Amino acid sequence: MDRLTEGRVFASIDMGSHTLRLLIVRCREDKVVEPVRSERRVTRLARGFEPAGTLQPRSMERSLVVLEEYARMCREAGAARVVSAATGVLRRAENAAEFLDAAFRATGWRPRILSETEEALLSAKGMMSVVNPRVGCFLCFDLGGSSTEFVLLDSASQRVLWTESFFIGAATLTERFFRTAPALPGSLEAAADYARAFLAPARAAVHRSLEGLAAQPGPPKLVGTAGTVTTLGAIFLGLERYRPSAINNLMLHEDWIRRTILDLAALDCEGRRRIRGLETGREDIILGGALIVQEILRLFSSDTLVAVDAGLLEGLVLSGIEEERGIRSPLVSPLTWYRKRE
Known part of the structure; x- marks a missing residue:
């Protein structure tokens, strides 16, 4: 055989x-x-x-x-x-x-x-199966349609330092702030403020968890997965055909995400569908999801995140x-x- x-x-x-x-x-x-x-x-x-x-x-x-x-x-x-x-x-x-x-x-x-804890840990297991290299502390997040799961882990000891789920996702933020496309004036700012306040407890929790380590590892590496993150990766690469291997360990920069958010906000759904790499059926919620990604980066003062397809x-x-x-x-x-x- x-x-x-x-x-x-x-x-x-x-x-x-x-x-x-x-x-x-x-x-x-x-x-x-x-x-x-x-x-x-x-x-x-x-x-x-x-x-x-x-x-x-x-x-x-x-x-x-x-x-x-x-x-x-x-x-x-x-x-x-x-x-x-x-x-x-x-x-x-x-x-x-x-x-x-x-x-x-x-x-x-x-x-x-x-x-919520089971989902976060299983997502992290999938993500860590492809992350390379696995050195230091990682803050993994799985940004779904209605919730976002975080897992902070120390790769050396394979210990989970903190995990939490927040009921905010690409679809729920869209239903609250982006029911029309292009985005209405003021909706970007309102949605960003809402997401920032909703996720703020994560920053304090991560800080407390890292303080408890004997050896200070420095800021954790941000690793993201699920539809919004992988779609952003496909847009960044301009993929005609989606390939998981192209997304795994791809670096996305906050400055590019910020510019992409502004571009998406100015387009109607038909215009978004013409963007190479944007998955059909995600054109209405990609703006809300991308904005959450931006706020996560800002929350943890990070310029980059590692995108992975696995989760x-x-x-x-x-x-x-x-x-x-x-x-x-x-x-x-x-x-x-x-x-x-x-």
Whole structure:
């Protein structure tokens, strides 16, 4: 048997507030994980969530159709195990149980709603599986549609120093401040003020956590993942076809992000769709997401961040493989990714 076709097949599904993602992998006996299939569909599960705090019927219907499609793909691939997790808006929706019951009927498995801490740690596991080099302290953030998770970790000891989730994301900030495009006068400033105040407790918490270390490591390296960050990376590179390997460990600068925000704010959605690298279906929320990224950089007085494609989806599948194989690992997995030449 060929080394690239041996091993058991695993899958993970990330049911986010804006996008549903699927990853199917094959894990070889030498602990090398080979991606077999990767899919993403924009379903806008969080659309219309506020102010009532409920999922809307059309949003649920779109998501269930995609979940049925993903279930078929997993069966066709012969997945031995599927880890399906729900995050963000499903933690808060009053009718989350109704949606999860329907998801079970559609797929045969019941998605698990991750706690804020579980989501943050699994995202960090996925991110650290591709970050290079892994030296010093890292402040990892996963900026989703309705929430942003932070994990501060010391790579030397693989200790988590602090973790927190904030109910602010690209979709929720858009619904509050950017319902029209181009952005209305004053909306950029109002949204920035709101995001800055909302995330302010993170700066004090990180400062306290670093003070407790015996050896002062200096400012943590900022590492970001999820749709907003990866889309910004694709725009920066002008990618005609999205390639995860091109995004992993890409440096994005605050000055470029600031200019991009101003450009996005001046465009309507049709104009944004013409930007090379901007994922279709993200044109309405990319401005809100980019603004949150800018405020995170400013909050921690950083000029740059490291963008990575890997995150929660990869963390879920790695943890599933580790659990089946009896591997107890901290944040940095002993499993490694197969690197295909492009």
